[in-house]
Amino acid sequence: MAAASYKQFCPVAMASEILCNRWTIVLLRELCAGSTRFNDLRRGVPRMSPALLSKRLKELEAHGVLERTLIQKKPEVFEYRLTPAGLELGTVVEAIGIWGHRWVETDPSLENLDPGLLMWDMRRGLNVTPLPLRRIIIQFIYPELTEAEQNWWLLVDPKHGVDLCSVDPGFDVDLFTRSDLRTMTAIWMGLDTVVKAVADDRLLLIGDKDIVGKMQLWLGLSPFAVQAKQVV
Known part of the structure; x- marks a missing residue:
């Protein structure tokens, strides 16, 4: 529940009491993107403590924004899904994201680098x-990071979809990509391109030429990357 009330009848104030607690909008972004399990939500908000995540989920459930369903008893596993009221917030979250991409300065955005979050979104x-x-x-190799964060693998399987590993899955690699984390984050955000990064020697691609040539097409860009930036 909100720590304090604005004590205003205005719907904006009333909605803010539910939505403007720290991390709530970011958590809603993950729910709107389709994450339903606690661990998946944690991967989408890696800097949010498990205790606070649990608290925010309970608050959103109490306000009718999401519903929790027990899908496994031992150990207990729950799914969190948006209610009709929660689904209606999708356009709100999208509008905030579009505004942030268009009007928040680029350099401060690219100071908030997180390899786990970037790879999860990709x-x-x-x-x-x-x-x-x-x-x-x-x-994906980020040589400037610590050994534990340097290497990430995307496993693409026609039958099972896309999976992410931070430990070598033991399969032959079709494409090695090597860049600094800032460059790959900028590409994902639509602030840079694969072609430009390769030309500037900030991105090295080794492997299947067909996969290399189509990287800009298959790479999982931010849903806001298509928005024109208004500030740089």
Whole structure:
């Protein structure tokens, strides 16, 4: 529940009491994007503590924004799904994202780098259509990061979809990509391109030429990347 009330009858004030607690809008972004399990939600908000995530989920449930369903008893596993009221917030979250992409300065945005969050978002948005109809392994290498965060693998399977690994899955790699995290984040946000990053020697691609040539097409870009930036 909100810590304090604005004590105004205005619907904006009343809605703000529910939606403007810290992390709530970001959590709603993950729910609107389709995450339904606690661990998946955590991967989408990696800097949010498990205790606070649990608290915010309970608050949203109490306000009728989402519903929780027990799908496994031992151990207990719940699914969190948006109610009609929650689904209606999708346009609100989208509008906030569009505004942020268009009007928030680029440099401050690219100071908030997180490899786990970036790769999770890329996994979710990856477009499998341009890729060959077989299992594809794509390794992303960020050499400036710690050993534990340097290497990530996207596993694309026609039958099972796209998975993300931070530990070597043990398969032959079809494409190695090597760049700094800022460059890949800028590409994902639509602030840079694969072609420009390669030309500037900020992105190295080694592997299947067909996959390399179509990277800008299959790469899971931010849903806001198509929006024209108003500030730089």
